Amino acid sequence: MAKDFPTREENYTQWYNDLVIKADLAENSAVRGCMVIKPYGYAIWEKMQSTLDKMFKDTGHVNAYFPLFIPKSFFSREADHVEGFAKECAVVTHYRLKNSPDGKGVVVDEDAKLEEELIIRPTSETIIWDTYKNWIQSYRDLPLLVNQWANVVRWEMRTRLFLRTTEFLWQEGHTAHATKEEAIEETKIILNIYADFAEKWMALPVLKGSKSPNERFAGAVETYCIESLMQDGKALQVGTSHFLGQNFAKAFDVKFLSKENKLEYVWATSWGVSTRLMGALIMAHSDDNGLVLPPKLAPIQVVIVPIYKKEEQLNQISEVAQKIKKSLTDKGITVKYDDRDTFKPGWKFSEYEFKGVPVRLAIGPRDLENNTVEVARRDTLEKEVLQVTDIENKIEHLLEQIQNNLYQKALSFREDNTYAVDTWEEFKDIIENKGGFVLAHWDGTSETEEKIKNETKTTIRTIPLDNKPEKGRCIYTGKPSKQRVVFAKAY
Amino acid sequence: MAKDFPTREENYTQWYNDLVIKADLAENSAVRGCMVIKPYGYAIWEKMQSTLDKMFKDTGHVNAYFPLFIPKSFFSREADHVEGFAKECAVVTHYRLKNSPDGKGVVVDEDAKLEEELIIRPTSETIIWDTYKNWIQSYRDLPLLVNQWANVVRWEMRTRLFLRTTEFLWQEGHTAHATKEEAIEETKIILNIYADFAEKWMALPVLKGSKSPNERFAGAVETYCIESLMQDGKALQVGTSHFLGQNFAKAFDVKFLSKENKLEYVWATSWGVSTRLMGALIMAHSDDNGLVLPPKLAPIQVVIVPIYKKEEQLNQISEVAQKIKKSLTDKGITVKYDDRDTFKPGWKFSEYEFKGVPVRLAIGPRDLENNTVEVARRDTLEKEVLQVTDIENKIEHLLEQIQNNLYQKALSFREDNTYAVDTWEEFKDIIENKGGFVLAHWDGTSETEEKIKNETKTTIRTIPLDNKPEKGRCIYTGKPSKQRVVFAKAY
Numbered sequence: 001m002a003k004d005f006p007t008r009e010e011n012y013t014q015w016y017n018d019l020v021i022k023a024d025l026a027e028n029s030a031v032r033g034c035m036v037i038k039p040y041g042y043a044i045w046e047k048m049q050s051t052l053d054k055m056f057k058d059t060g061h062v063n064a065y066f067p068l069f070i071p072k073s074f075f076s077r078e079a080d081h082v083e084g085f086a087k088e089c090a091v092v093t094h095y096r097l098k099n100s101p102d103g104k105g106v107v108v109d110e111d112a113k114l115e116e117e118l119i120i121r122p123t124s125e126t127i128i129w130d131t132y133k134n135w136i137q138s139y140r141d142l143p144l145l146v147n148q149w150a151n152v153v154r155w156e157m158r159t160r161l162f163l164r165t166t167e168f169l170w171q172e173g174h175t176a177h178a179t180k181e182e183a184i185e186e187t188k189i190i191l192n193i194y195a196d197f198a199e200k201w202m203a204l205p206v207l208k209g210s211k212s213p214n215e216r217f218a219g220a221v222e223t224y225c226i227e228s229l230m231q232d233g234k235a236l237q238v239g240t241s242h243f244l245g246q247n248f249a250k251a252f253d254v255k256f257l258s259k260e261n262k263l264e265y266v267w268a269t270s271w272g273v274s275t276r277l278m279g280a281l282i283m284a285h286s287d288d289n290g291l292v293l294p295p296k297l298a299p300i301q302v303v304i305v306p307i308y309k310k311e312e313q314l315n316q317i318s319e320v321a322q323k324i325k326k327s328l329t330d331k332g333i334t335v336k337y338d339d340r341d342t343f344k345p346g347w348k349f350s351e352y353e354f355k356g357v358p359v360r361l362a363i364g365p366r367d368l369e370n371n372t373v374e375v376a377r378r379d380t381l382e383k384e385v386l387q388v389t390d391i392e393n394k395i396e397h398l399l400e401q402i403q404n405n406l407y408q409k410a411l412s413f414r415e416d417n418t419y420a421v422d423t424w425e426e427f428k429d430i431i432e433n434k435g436g437f438v439l440a441h442w443d444g445t446s447e448t449e450e451k452i453k454n455e456t457k458t459t460i461r462t463i464p465l466d467n468k469p470e471k472g473r474c475i476y477t478g479k480p481s482k483q484r485v486v487f488a489k490a491y
Numbered sequence: 492m493a494k495d496f497p498t499r500e501e502n503y504t505q506w507y508n509d510l511v512i513k514a515d516l517a518e519n520s521a522v523r524g525c526m527v528i529k530p531y532g533y534a535i536w537e538k539m540q541s542t543l544d545k546m547f548k549d550t551g552h553v554n555a556y557f558p559l560f561i562p563k564s565f566f567s568r569e570a571d572h573v574e575g576f577a578k579e580c581a582v583v584t585h586y587r588l589k590n591s592p593d594g595k596g597v598v599v600d601e602d603a604k605l606e607e608e609l610i611i612r613p614t615s616e617t618i619i620w621d622t623y624k625n626w627i628q629s630y631r632d633l634p635l636l637v638n639q640w641a642n643v644v645r646w647e648m649r650t651r652l653f654l655r656t657t658e659f660l661w662q663e664g665h666t667a668h669a670t671k672e673e674a675i676e677e678t679k680i681i682l683n684i685y686a687d688f689a690e691k692w693m694a695l696p697v698l699k700g701s702k703s704p705n706e707r708f709a710g711a712v713e714t715y716c717i718e719s720l721m722q723d724g725k726a727l728q729v730g731t732s733h734f735l736g737q738n739f740a741k742a743f744d745v746k747f748l749s750k751e752n753k754l755e756y757v758w759a760t761s762w763g764v765s766t767r768l769m770g771a772l773i774m775a776h777s778d779d780n781g782l783v784l785p786p787k788l789a790p791i792q793v794v795i796v797p798i799y800k801k802e803e804q805l806n807q808i809s810e811v812a813q814k815i816k817k818s819l820t821d822k823g824i825t826v827k828y829d830d831r832d833t834f835k836p837g838w839k840f841s842e843y844e845f846k847g848v849p850v851r852l853a854i855g856p857r858d859l860e861n862n863t864v865e866v867a868r869r870d871t872l873e874k875e876v877l878q879v880t881d882i883e884n885k886i887e888h889l890l891e892q893i894q895n896n897l898y899q900k901a902l903s904f905r906e907d908n909t910y911a912v913d914t915w916e917e918f919k920d921i922i923e924n925k926g927g928f929v930l931a932h933w934d935g936t937s938e939t940e941e942k943i944k945n946e947t948k949t950t951i952r953t954i955p956l957d958n959k960p961e962k963g964r965c966i967y968t969g970k971p972s973k974q975r976v977v978f979a980k981a982y
Contacts, residue, residue: 067521
């Protein structure tokens with residue numbers, strides 16, 4: 001465990017990269033752009049997965065699994081989709097290796113060339129809608145509410161652990177509906193699930209909104225998203241939920257016989273969140289002392305460290321510690337009792353602090369005498385000495401407090417870094433010198449959006465769903481506008 | 492739902508293929524050899540996953556995730572491994588597509604050729620041991636008990652849903668140890684987990700044993716396995732656990748400083764089960780009426796079907812059904828109440844029978860009067876009328892009975908189809924005309940094993956761990972032998 005990494009102030013980018021690696025969350029692999037998710041990081045991802053999976057199932061969704069490979073020709077079927085996705089991707093061209101002539105290794109067997117190349121899925125709309133064609137005949141087969149947990153590959157030139165990697169893990173929902181209204185309703189149900197998950201589990205406040213046409217998913221009619229603000233004032237898109245209209249149904253000829261006995265194209269949605277959530281979680285709460293994790297997603301919620309000199313003391317402390325551990329475990333709290341004799345208490349303290357364990361309990365000889373325990377919380381770094389009596393309820397309450405505190409802190413940060421701006425000078429000034437979310441009027445055209453992006457590297461992150469109508473003039477062109485939209489630099 | 496499929500007697504292969512497709516478990520995809528796992532099939536796989544995952548974690552293992560891609564050169568590092576794995580596999584050679592000159596599609600961009608080709612993992616020993624090199628320095632870093640749930644690809648020429656597919660899902664454990672003894676102990680811990688899972692959850696009796704050198708995993712010093720017998724008399728390898736010695740540590744130069752301050756190579760194991768388990772589960776218990784699922788892995792354990800003519804009757808029945816559903820759900824039993832008015836009760840009966848739902852409850856007007864319910868069990872197809880009183884305990888007991896019955900039935904089948912054989916004539920006769928497990932003496936040489944395989948398509952499935960020593964003469968060469976081994980034709 002090492003604290004020799006820059007503060008956020010010194011170098012935010014390096015702070016993040018070092019944190020991910022030194023806190024044992026993930027690391028770069030031998031394959032360019034692909035990461036190894038280490039056990040501690042993967043345990044957080046598993047908590048995210050199981051929580052989201054339950055939320056999907058509670059709203060009637062089921063899981064399935066579709067092929068990793070997509071025939072190249074499938075991408076050309078949907079015109080916008082091919083522009084967006086069938087470019088930077090991994091292409092399988094051969095299916096066999098053979099011993100090299102020099103006997104020293106293996107080479108590609110040119111006789112084993114595929115007739116049609118296979119693309120590693122960057123997203124699965126095409127292969128799934130090709131499959132749905134056979135699953136859907138009548139309105140009775142609808143809605144189809146399917147989700148998949150899978151790996152996908154997008155050949156990224158610049159990668160960063162969790163935030164942008166060539167291979168990443170995600171879930172992708174693909175639903176089919178009889179009506180447009182029902183499909184739009186579905187995208188909103190999912191958007192709300194994503195927002196709930198971000199706010200209640202990740203302690204991450206998010207804006208719910210739609211994307212401008214420039215930022216839409218390739219093939220979507222409307223893209224809804226949740227957007228959050230990181231500590232460096234940059235926005236991070238946390239999740240997206242797309243209304244695909246009948247685009248994929250038309251591309252793959254998926255029709256159904258309606259109740260009125262008419263043959264109609266099916267309406268579609270797709271939606272996803274990925275291991276990028278890990279990046280958001282890390283960046284949102286962590287500090288210069290290391291990782292800070294919200295209790296609901298922490299693999300270890302409470303760690304107990306014994307402080308002793310003699311073996312005999314350890315035995316007495318262990319007895320108390322095990323009792324406390326049991327009373328917490330019975331409450332559903334995840335506890336680790338670290339009685340390893342290969343490390344000193346001070347080393348352990350800083351290790352668990354660095355790894356973001358929300359609550360640390362320390363028990364020493366004096367605590368035994370007084371029936372107390374020292375309680376340290378990771379979010380504020382405050383310590384207090386508590387009576388052991390009723391400790392399980394005190395800790396349960398403390399964990400809730402920490403969860404709420406992290407959310408409130410992140411919310412205050414966002415509020416403090418959200419600016420309503422009315423002049424172009426002010427806009428540029430804030431973007432350049434402060435960062436954050438900038439609420440400004442926009443004339444609604446892609447051209448203006450593009451120009452603002454070129455001049456300031458800022459994009460429209462979202463058009464909030466709960467926007468109140470407000471007449472104004474576009475920050476850039478001065479043309480009339482009906483509402484403010486959210487601009488920011490983004491990950 | 493359709494029963495128009497052959498009986499096992501008529502055409503076992505076709506019976507299996509039809510069953511998988513018609514029971515909505517899986518289907519072939521647009522990509523040759525790759526399957527789509529449908530929601531009903533995937534729900535069974537999820538139950539398998541969560542059960543195994545808990546068993547792994549209870550024995551100290553943690554999950555992680557390693558890249559999908561493996562640099563080609565990695566395979567050449569371990570001599571045996573390259574022979575076994577780096578041949579029939581998917582090879583990524585390019586990372587970009589571009590619009591085709593005719594504007595009608597996309598083509599591979601020849602400018603985006605990878606310097607070194609990437610192989611889609613057929614198994615991950617190489618990339619993982621390359622990673623472990625940085626994780627392991629001292630004995631304090633050991634043991635490393637890591638598992639991964641992932642997709643893998645092996646380019647198979649002949650594929651069958653679940654049993655052999657180009658892409659499949661699996662878990663692969665990769666552990667690192669300070670001593671040989673500890674590594675061997677680990678392979679046995681896992682073998683016992685696999686056997687427990689097969690017997691207690693899948694209701695599938697298995698033989699635990701080791702493989703002959705010919706059948707060993709490429710790169711292993713010893714391969715342990717569990718083997719089961721299917722209804723057509725063919726063996727199916729359910730899971731394997733490999734002791735890898737120091738082969739991969741040497742290939743990837745993974746050394747650790749021992750307690751005695753010596754630099755030593757690390758000892759390794761790897762072990763896995765895959766979606767092939769689904770094939771075993773389906774083939775082991777199902778019958779000519781469709782799927783038969785052991786209650787512990789059935790996505791729906793109990794289905795309730797109302798039988799009514801008038802809307803008013805349905806309301807009354809629904810009230811009772813919902814009460815029963817709740818009392819069962821409270822016991823942790825998964826219940827579906829199917830009150831759809833788009834299908835008739837008879838249709839529903841045969842649908843759930845076909846899909847292997849262990850228990851079906853039917854409630855009609857007469858049942859309302861008598862406070863009864865008709866209970867049908869899928870395994871024996873028996874029906875009885877029970878009083879509703881205390882129904883949750885009766886059903887819970889019945890589910891246990893069904894689970895046990897399926898196991899006992901499969902065990903009896905295996906016992907009835909296991910033959911101790913002492914002459915070559917008898918051996919050939921049984922293999923040709925009866926199938927099953929044949930216990931016979933073998934001289935211990937690969938040559939003899941090879942000859943027997945060539946003449947009879949039979950392989951040594953396993954050398955049982957609990958084998959009693961018994962002197963005899965090799966069934967083929969007449970040379971001395973110390974024990975019987977298990978021969979069979981295999982999937």
